[in-house]
Amino acid sequence: MTSLAYTVTDSATMLRRNLKHQLRYPSLTLMLAGIPIVFLLLFVYVFGGQLGNSLGGHGAGGRDAYVTYVVPGILIITVASAALGTAISVATDMTGGIIDRFRTMAISRGAVLTGHVIGSLLQTLAVLVLVLGVSLAIGFRSHANVLEWLAAAGMLALFAFALIWLSAALGMAAKSVETASNTPMFLTLLPFLSSGFVPTASMPAGLRQFSEYEPFTPVTQTLRGLLTGGPIAAHAIPAIAWSAAIALASYLWAVRLYNRRRAATPS
Amino acid sequence: MTINPARPAISAQAVRKSFGEHIVLDGVDLTVAEGTIFSLLGPNGAGKTTMVRILSTLIAADGGDIQVGGHDVVAEPDAVRALIGVTGQFSAVDNYLTGEENLRLMADLRHLGRAAGRRRVAELLERFDLTNAARKPLSTYSGGMRRRLDLAMTLVGNPSVIFLDEPTTGLDPRSRRTMWQIIRELATDGVTILLTTQYLDEADELADQVAVLDHGRIVAEGTPAELKRRIPGGHIQLQFADVGDLRAAARMIAAAAPDDDQLILQVPGDGSVGSLRRVLNELDDARIDVAHLSIHSPDLDDVFFAVTGRSAIEPAMPLEEEVLQP
Numbered sequence: 267m268t269s270l271a272y273t274v275t276d277s278a279t280m281l282r283r284n285l286k287h288q289l290r291y292p293s294l295t296l297m298l299a300g301i302p303i304v305f306l307l308l309f310v311y312v313f314g315g316q317l318g319n320s321l322g323g324h325g326a327g328g329r330d331a332y333v334t335y336v337v338p339g340i341l342i343i344t345v346a347s348a349a350l351g352t353a354i355s356v357a358t359d360m361t362g363g364i365i366d367r368f369r370t371m372a373i374s375r376g377a378v379l380t381g382h383v384i385g386s387l388l389q390t391l392a393v394l395v396l397v398l399g400v401s402l403a404i405g406f407r408s409h410a411n412v413l414e415w416l417a418a419a420g421m422l423a424l425f426a427f428a429l430i431w432l433s434a435a436l437g438m439a440a441k442s443v444e445t446a447s448n449t450p451m452f453l454t455l456l457p458f459l460s461s462g463f464v465p466t467a468s469m470p471a472g473l474r475q476f477s478e479y480e481p482f483t484p485v486t487q488t489l490r491g492l493l494t495g496g497p498i499a500a501h502a503i504p505a506i507a508w509s510a511a512i513a514l515a516s517y518l519w520a521v522r523l524y525n526r527r528r529a530a531t532p533s
Numbered sequence: 534m535t536i537n538p539a540r541p542a543i544s545a546q547a548v549r550k551s552f553g554e555h556i557v558l559d560g561v562d563l564t565v566a567e568g569t570i571f572s573l574l575g576p577n578g579a580g581k582t583t584m585v586r587i588l589s590t591l592i593a594a595d596g597g598d599i600q601v602g603g604h605d606v607v608a609e610p611d612a613v614r615a616l617i618g619v620t621g622q623f624s625a626v627d628n629y630l631t632g633e634e635n636l637r638l639m640a641d642l643r644h645l646g647r648a649a650g651r652r653r654v655a656e657l658l659e660r661f662d663l664t665n666a667a668r669k670p671l672s673t674y675s676g677g678m679r680r681r682l683d684l685a686m687t688l689v690g691n692p693s694v695i696f697l698d699e700p701t702t703g704l705d706p707r708s709r710r711t712m713w714q715i716i717r718e719l720a721t722d723g724v725t726i727l728l729t730t731q732y733l734d735e736a737d738e739l740a741d742q743v744a745v746l747d748h749g750r751i752v753a754e755g756t757p758a759e760l761k762r763r764i765p766g767g768h769i770q771l772q773f774a775d776v777g778d779l780r781a782a783a784r785m786i787a788a789a790a791p792d793d794d795q796l797i798l799q800v801p802g803d804g805s806v807g808s809l810r811r812v813l814n815e816l817d818d819a820r821i822d823v824a825h826l827s828i829h830s831p832d833l834d835d836v837f838f839a840v841t842g843r844s845a846i847e848p849a850m851p852l853e854e855e856v857l858q859p
Binding site: 272275276279282283286287290291362363364366367368369370371372373 | 589590591611612614615617618619621623624625626627628629630634638639641642643644686687690
């Protein structure tokens with residue numbers, strides 16, 4: 267077999283291992299799905315009536331209008347929250363003994379991380395389907411056609427891929443599993459500082475500027491455009507650029523950390 | 534050295550490694566002949582684990598020339614990794630998988646193929662007495678079972694060189710004997726084994742060659758028998774009820790050194806039954822009562838003491854010292 271074939275085989279082996287972990291211990295997946303669902307219900311039923319009335323141009327007002335507005339934001343926070351799992355699973359591996367075993371075997375470089383990242387991506391997509399199901403059950407309606415749904419799924423997958431690599435790198439950088447479960451927390455905060463929950467126009471000047479330029483806003487707006495109408499191209503370009511940049515930088519960082527890991531551990 | 538390694542499985546010259554200011558390995562040379570068991574003996578912090586981590590490509594040395602199976606660990610790490618198996622000090626198993634799944638994972642990563650992989654896994658489960666627990670989660674495994682699974686995982690790819698870092702630390706005596714048996718069988722099959730240990734009896738029991746590592750340097754090397762020959766022989770230790778008996782005995786037995794405080798007399802000797810009988814007969818003829826007697830054969834702790842001036846390694850069990858109560 268060629269080395270490329272080994273890379274694919276080894277990554278598939280590692281992916282199977284990570285999927286087995288997820289299936290055997292579903293509590294992490296359920297927790298990752300639980301966070302966005304709680305936010306969805308909280309924002310729609312507690313704040314939604316009031317927030318929906320002040321949306322202005324975004325609909326007839328009230329809770330129904332807010333559901334339509336907030337679901338793209340919820341899908342984004344789902345991606346951010348699901349990415350937390352990657353840092354935890356990567357750090358669990360890195361602080362355990364098995365990683366040393368992998369590193370003394372002729373396994374293709376990056377297979378361990380690739381297995382984690384693809385496993386997390388599949389996990390995130392499953393959680394997204396669950397969250398979307400709850401959204402539809404509480405009254406979210408989309409006018410999107412099949413092509414627009416596919417484009418939205420593609421946007422979510424690309425952004426998830428970027429955040430998962432970032433989370434994997436944070437998991438590599440963490441000295442313990444506890445640290446790894448804390449450092450990526452800012453990812454779940456950023457959607458609140460974007461256009462996900464309220465229009466950026468309602469924010470004070472400094473925050474508004476931050477919000478308009480941070481990556482979560484163009485991704486949210488792209489989804490919103492695809493699922494509930496609105497401009498798409500103007501948001502899609504920065505959204506894709508952000509995702510590609512985060513994915514590439516995080517990938518390089520994670521691989522670098524993986525390759526030089528434990529070089530400084532004393533006997 | 535008695536073994537002249539025509540084709541050394543492991544050869545390391547002038548290996549150095551420090552972590553910051555702390556020098557862990559200070560020019561270590563070692564050569565391990567193919568198919569032999571080599572033991573790196575030393576107290577905690579001597580640098581044993583660091584040496585294993587360097588030899589098994591986990592970390593890079595600061596300097597030195599290291600070859601495993603004829604491949605340079607720095608230039609061709611993957612060629613080395615394809616030959617070796619490593620069982621570290623801390624268990625390297627996947628706790629979320631069953632024993633069988635752990636072994637399958639190794640078979641897949643060694644690219645054994647489906648059928649051959651299954652066969653190898655079944656064979657190892659059988660050999661390591663894990664067949665009944667194969668499909669149980671690892672949380673139900675005992676320490677000895679985990680260690681056996683750990684070693685079985687190392688063996689999936691039929692490695693020709695195996696590194697065992699303190700393979701029996703923390704095991705109960707019975708599991709320890711089982712592990713020794715497995716290690717001996719591996720060597721019989723022609724596998725080269727480098728094991729680290731802080732137990733003298735373990736090195737004595739298993740190793741063809743022993744190197745004593747202390748503060749990052751090899752302070753003694755040879756077969757266990759050669760090392761023991763380098764130090765003063767064993768002795769018989771006699772304890773008496775009072776100083777009178779002690780003095781009387783000391784006058785009678787040449788080359789004995791009395792200790793008035795503890796009423797102890799140490800009689801150099803090889804610890805054989807003949808020499809013991811001679812001493813006891815002499816004392817009996819003179820009607821001197823011995824309160825307490827023990828025989829001490831030279832062991833690797835004496836070697837360690839002789840070469841470093843410290844007694845830093847503890848025997849796991851007092852196998853060498855039999856205490857007789859008259």
